[in-house]
Amino acid sequence: MERIAIIGIGMTKIEANKKGDTFADMAWEAVNKALNDAGMTIDDVDNVITTSNDFWDGRTISCMAVGDASGVRNKNASCVEGDGAFGAFYGLSRILSGSYGTTLVTAHSKGSESVSSLITNAAFDPIYERALGLDMITACAMQANSYMHRTGTRPEHLAMVSVKNHGNAFHNPMAQLPMKITIDDVLQSEMVADPLHKLDCSPVSDGCCAVILASESRAQKYGGRPVWVKGVSFCSDSYFLGDRDLAIPRSLKAAGQKAYSMAGITEPSREIHVAEVYDAFSYQELMWIEGLGLCEEGRSKDLMEKDAFHLKGTLPVNPSGGLLSGHPVIAGGLIRIAEAVRQLRGEAGDYQVDGATRAMAHGINGLCGQSHCVWILDSAK
Amino acid sequence: MGKKRVAVVGTGQTFHKSHRPDVNGQELINEAVRRALEDSDLKIADIDAIVIGNMDHFEGINYVDCWSVDGSGGFMKPIIKLTTGGTTGSTLAMAGYHIVASGLFEKVLIVGWEKNSESDTTGAITTAFDPVWDRLVFAGAISGLAVEAQAYMAKYGATDRDAARVSVRDRKHACNNPHAQLRKEVTIEEVLMSPMLADPIHLLDVCPRTDGACAVIMASEDVAEKICAVPDWIWGTANRHVYSYLGDVNWGELDSMFHASQELFSKAGIKEPRKEIDVIELYQPYSFAGIIWIEDMGIAERGKGAEYIWSGATDMEGELPINPSGGVIACNPIGATALIRCAEAALQVMGKADARQVADVKVAVSTGFGGCMWTDMLLHGREKPDY
Numbered sequence: 001m002e003r004i005a006i007i008g009i010g011m012t013k014i015e016a017n018k019k020g021d022t023f024a025d026m027a028w029e030a031v032n033k034a035l036n037d038a039g040m041t042i043d044d045v046d047n048v049i050t051t052s053n054d055f056w057d058g059r060t061i062s063c064m065a066v067g068d069a070s071g072v073r074n075k076n077a078s079c080v081e082g083d084g085a086f087g088a089f090y091g092l093s094r095i096l097s098g099s100y101g102t103t104l105v106t107a108h109s110k111g112s113e114s115v116s117s118l119i120t121n122a123a124f125d126p127i128y129e130r131a132l133g134l135d136m137i138t139a140c141a142m143q144a145n146s147y148m149h150r151t152g153t154r155p156e157h158l159a160m161v162s163v164k165n166h167g168n169a170f171h172n173p174m175a176q177l178p179m180k181i182t183i184d185d186v187l188q189s190e191m192v193a194d195p196l197h198k199l200d201c202s203p204v205s206d207g208c209c210a211v212i213l214a215s216e217s218r219a220q221k222y223g224g225r226p227v228w229v230k231g232v233s234f235c236s237d238s239y240f241l242g243d244r245d246l247a248i249p250r251s252l253k254a255a256g257q258k259a260y261s262m263a264g265i266t267e268p269s270r271e272i273h274v275a276e277v278y279d280a281f282s283y284q285e286l287m288w289i290e291g292l293g294l295c296e297e298g299r300s301k302d303l304m305e306k307d308a309f310h311l312k313g314t315l316p317v318n319p320s321g322g323l324l325s326g327h328p329v330i331a332g333g334l335i336r337i338a339e340a341v342r343q344l345r346g347e348a349g350d351y352q353v354d355g356a357t358r359a360m361a362h363g364i365n366g367l368c369g370q371s372h373c374v375w376i377l378d379s380a381k
Numbered sequence: 382m383g384k385k386r387v388a389v390v391g392t393g394q395t396f397h398k399s400h401r402p403d404v405n406g407q408e409l410i411n412e413a414v415r416r417a418l419e420d421s422d423l424k425i426a427d428i429d430a431i432v433i434g435n436m437d438h439f440e441g442i443n444y445v446d447c448w449s450v451d452g453s454g455g456f457m458k459p460i461i462k463l464t465t466g467g468t469t470g471s472t473l474a475m476a477g478y479h480i481v482a483s484g485l486f487e488k489v490l491i492v493g494w495e496k497n498s499e500s501d502t503t504g505a506i507t508t509a510f511d512p513v514w515d516r517l518v519f520a521g522a523i524s525g526l527a528v529e530a531q532a533y534m535a536k537y538g539a540t541d542r543d544a545a546r547v548s549v550r551d552r553k554h555a556c557n558n559p560h561a562q563l564r565k566e567v568t569i570e571e572v573l574m575s576p577m578l579a580d581p582i583h584l585l586d587v588c589p590r591t592d593g594a595c596a597v598i599m600a601s602e603d604v605a606e607k608i609c610a611v612p613d614w615i616w617g618t619a620n621r622h623v624y625s626y627l628g629d630v631n632w633g634e635l636d637s638m639f640h641a642s643q644e645l646f647s648k649a650g651i652k653e654p655r656k657e658i659d660v661i662e663l664y665q666p667y668s669f670a671g672i673i674w675i676e677d678m679g680i681a682e683r684g685k686g687a688e689y690i691w692s693g694a695t696d697m698e699g700e701l702p703i704n705p706s707g708g709v710i711a712c713n714p715i716g717a718t719a720l721i722r723c724a725e726a727a728l729q730v731m732g733k734a735d736a737r738q739v740a741d742v743k744v745a746v747s748t749g750f751g752g753c754m755w756t757d758m759l760l761h762g763r764e765k766p767d768y
Contacts, residue, residue: 234459
């Protein structure tokens with residue numbers, strides 16, 4: 001792939017309820033932070049991709065609300081619906097197409113203004129499934145059970161993910177829920193949908209993230225610190241839950257393998273130094289780690305017991321605290337990318353992974369990880 | 382990898398109708414996808430990625446990219462969704478262009494669809510506007526358009542009779558298009574006598590609601606000519622999503638069309654669009670736009686749009702036929718509508734437009750309109766671009 005860099009990142013603090021901010025206010029903050037970070041002005045941005053979802057925003061043409069604030073006025077612009085990692089993919093392809101030198105990508109959500117259960121219930125087929133009353137949490141609980149049954153993973157292992165990520169969040173000033181908790185705290189928290197306790201689930205969050213991509217010739221023009229894109233791929237599994245083996249993330253494996261092959265990675269568990277994966281629920285982190293080939297099938301629980309995924313472990317996962325510590329839905333994957341950039345620049349402060357030069361970031365669309373987008377980033381060109 | 386030239390190599394449209402109770406959404410999508418694959422003599426296994434879009438609140442289905450997989454053929458493929466309102470279809474076409482041009486994918490299937498019969502269209506569109514500043518004033522799509530028409534009429538003295546002439550043209554053209562939903566000629570008097578919906582817009586000035594889907598296959602220059610003897614080359618894309626608030630709009634002129642067309646034509650070296658373009662598929666949701674927006678595109682001088690329309694220049698046998706398909710006034714499955722413009726422009730360039738074919742089309746323009754007076758544009762050509 002032609003060389004493309006991420007040259008700017010900006011995000012709002014992730015909070016439970018940004019009462020004072022509209023969608024546009026959040027976008028304005030994230031975009032200006034990203035421009036400052038990159039050493040650019042909005043005039044240096046050739047085109048803009050915003051990422052949003054009409055259901056989560058309660059607005060038709062939800063991108064319209066953030067256009068002004070994202071600086072689209074005199075530019076080519078478009079809008080991806082779904083996770084921000086997919087929005088960033090489209091932003092990248094518009095540079096690779098030779099049409100633009102720089103792309104500003106944003107993604108936002110205000111969970112505080114949404115009813116998650118109704119919105120995710122609307123993702124189920126209106127004829128065959130919706131009346132069952134399933135939503136994201138209950139569907140993912142089925143997936144968790146299915147994964148735990150296949151691998152012998154126990155609720156304690158899920159709880160370890162929550163303890164680790166909420167602990168990591170203590171070092172991240174942007175995180176919503178830094179918490180010092182124990183495995184027992186997780187297991188004793190309210191049972192939301194068996195086997196998922198409240199502390200196995202990500203919170204309701206508000207936030208926006210902005211990322212600026214650039215072609216090789218523009219990447220070093222503005223004095224920022226470019227991080228280079230080595231691979232990106234996405235893939236969708238079948239739709240109906242009954243058509244999938246929920247315990248095996250088939251499309252994640254395919255997306256990961258493609259991204260690794262673009263990046264020339266043959267042993268991901270050794271060659272990836274830090275991973276920001278989409279941990280909307282605790283079990284997902286364990287499951288995605290395996291799907292991404294970062295450890296052997298069914299082994300994440302064992303490695304979790306050995307603290308392998310901790311900040312000082314052999315393969316730190318979600319050192320930022322992950323989505324369990326703050327989950328503005330549509331921005332989730334873009335925040336993972338921004339956090340990976342932070343790590344590769346060595347700017348992650350107290351959650352810096354020592355010597356990280358290659359990182360993986362991950363975003364999801366749909367129910368139970370139907371569609372995955374995988375990014376491989378490198379500090380070297 | 383790097384910049385690749387891109388061409389449309391196949392198109393497919395459903396049987397568009399006001400209500401398609403015989404199919405669900407996935408089946409409607411599948412109907413268009415199968416026709417596009419058949420048209421390009423490809424199999425779904427040949428497709429490297431899928432771009433899909435609609436307007437969520439018209440069917441009330443969230444994460445349509447995921448839900449539609451059984452219809453689109455996206456199983457274990459990369460699939461991405463884009464939505465920008467009325468411009469959705471052209472936004473999809475532009476996305477297809479960029480991801481093929483990027484060199485990441487060789488053959489991409491683009492799908493736009495809508496089952497408008499399942500929705501309260503006006504209710505859904507109203508939520509697009511800012512809840513504090515715009516929503517209480519501008520309900521749905523038609524109110525903003527009526528403001529535009531009034532502003533233009535006040536400025537240039539055009540009348541609803543001028544607009545009716547546009548409606549007569551498109552509805553006549555639609556009779557040649559087997560895919561058009563409304564195929565019935567009307568007279569100027571009939572348009573003017575039809576019920577007033579939002580002054581000065583009469584019922585017969587405006588688009589219907591349609592169930593339908595459109596699929597377009599784009600391929601890179603490495604394979605386009607192997608798939609299709611006369612591919613439709615995409616010469617360029619440009620768009621402007623200028624406004625977030627309707628209150629900010631420069632009413633009476635379509636700023637987004639002006640700036641997008643200037644950019645697009647200068648990219649392709651087009652200096653006299655009226656002479657150099659052979660046919661336009663204009664996303665024209667109501668008749669007045671057929672007068673106003675061609676001025677912004679540089680086809681007619683400011684205030685002279687109506688005169689140009691009355692001259693017959695934009696009729697089938699005129700110097701620059703507009704909407705040989707019958708356009709949006711005859712058929713409007715919203716998420717597909719702008720992609721149908723792209724598909725129809727491609728058919729014209731490929732010489733496959735049958736009864737609605739304009740003779741010897743070398744250059745075509747397709748557009749999308751939506752959001753807050755936004756414009757998307759694609760330039761199509763028979764020659765492979767040399768840039």
